[in-house]
Amino acid sequence: MATTLRYDAEAAARLVAIYLTPDMVAQRAAVLRAAVLRALVPNAGDRVLDVGSGPGLLAAAIAERVGAAGQVLGVDISAPLLAYARMHFAALPWLRFVQADAARLPCADASFDTIVCTQVLEYLPDVDAALAEFARVLRPGGQLLAIDTDWDSLVWASGDVARMARVLALWDRHVPDPHLPRTLGRRMERAGFERVCVRAVPLLNPAFDPDTYSNRLIDLIASFAASRGADASEIDAWAGELRARDDYFFSLNRYMFFAVRTR
Numbered sequence: 001m002a003t004t005l006r007y008d009a010e011a012a013a014r015l016v017a018i019y020l021t022p023d024m025v026a027q028r029a030a031v032l033r034a035a036v037l038r039a040l041v042p043n044a045g046d047r048v049l050d051v052g053s054g055p056g057l058l059a060a061a062i063a064e065r066v067g068a069a070g071q072v073l074g075v076d077i078s079a080p081l082l083a084y085a086r087m088h089f090a091a092l093p094w095l096r097f098v099q100a101d102a103a104r105l106p107c108a109d110a111s112f113d114t115i116v117c118t119q120v121l122e123y124l125p126d127v128d129a130a131l132a133e134f135a136r137v138l139r140p141g142g143q144l145l146a147i148d149t150d151w152d153s154l155v156w157a158s159g160d161v162a163r164m165a166r167v168l169a170l171w172d173r174h175v176p177d178p179h180l181p182r183t184l185g186r187r188m189e190r191a192g193f194e195r196v197c198v199r200a201v202p203l204l205n206p207a208f209d210p211d212t213y214s215n216r217l218i219d220l221i222a223s224f225a226a227s228r229g230a231d232a233s234e235i236d237a238w239a240g241e242l243r244a245r246d247d248y249f250f251s252l253n254r255y256m257f258f259a260v261r262t263r
């Protein structure tokens with residue numbers, strides 16, 4: 001059994017539910033508002049690659065901006081997520097989705113102006129190989145925007161701190177590197193990117209609401225924990241306590257990196 005989380009049909013459905021919450025709509029808006037993208041993406045004819053495009057929601061928003069003269073390619077490893085993206089965004093012929101590994105892109109050298117890669121690098125066993133691939137397929141001067149999470153930034157109020165720590169220690173195993181942002185900037189530079197800058201993208205749920213990132217995340221964590229043999233009664237108690245709290249509080253930081261390919 002794989003150690004890290006793979007988006008099979010069940011996990012893919014949970015991920016889609018997460019990505020349709022207002023929290024994730026706001027995160028996509030933050031990506032599209034980012035100055036570095038504003039300079040590139042609205043230009044008709046731009047070629048944009050979304051690596052790990054998942055449900056395709058960000059790729060579709062970018063495709064609307066580049067218009068029919070542009071090209072947007074979404075690449076993902078998960079067949080169920082590719083199926084969702086193709087079914088929902090078939091109306092834009094300049095937007096395509098293909099199945100491939102981020103470290104072996106089916107793309108020619110220097111064939112894209114921009115790469116976006118949101119919450120994907122942390123899933124990869126070899127981040128440096130993927131960054132080298134990104135440098136290969138970006139044209140000189142092309143730009144990379146990546147978002148990743150440092151799970152140590154998580155604050156999640158619980159009446160049972162020890163149980164919360166046990167569940168989160170298990171959840172840390174859903175990706176090879178739950179703390180990738182702390183090394184990502186240097187690794188981008190080593191891969192041939194310059195002017196790497198970073199900003200925090202906070203995700204805050206200060207009260208319980210079913211239609212939030214953190215409520216949907218409870219289900220994803222619970223199913224991941226169950227599939228890794230966790231004690232079902234402990235996971236049920238963990239989820240139940242969170243959802244019943246009067247003083248619910250969840251906060252998590254993503255980190256958005258911008259970089260330019262210089263060589």
Ligand SMILES: C[S@@+](CC[C@H](N)C(=O)[O-])C[C@H]1O[C@@H](n2cnc3c(N)ncnc32)[C@H](O)[C@@H]1O
Pocket residue numbers: 007015019051052053054055056057058075076077078081100101102103117118119120123124
């Ligand atoms: C948390 S989701 C992010 C989805 C999307 N980027 C977004 O922000 O809406 C992580 C995605 O990375 C994909 N992924 C994981 N490993 C991959 C790999 N080796 N190559 C390509 N995609 C991968 C997963 O299938 C999933 O769609």
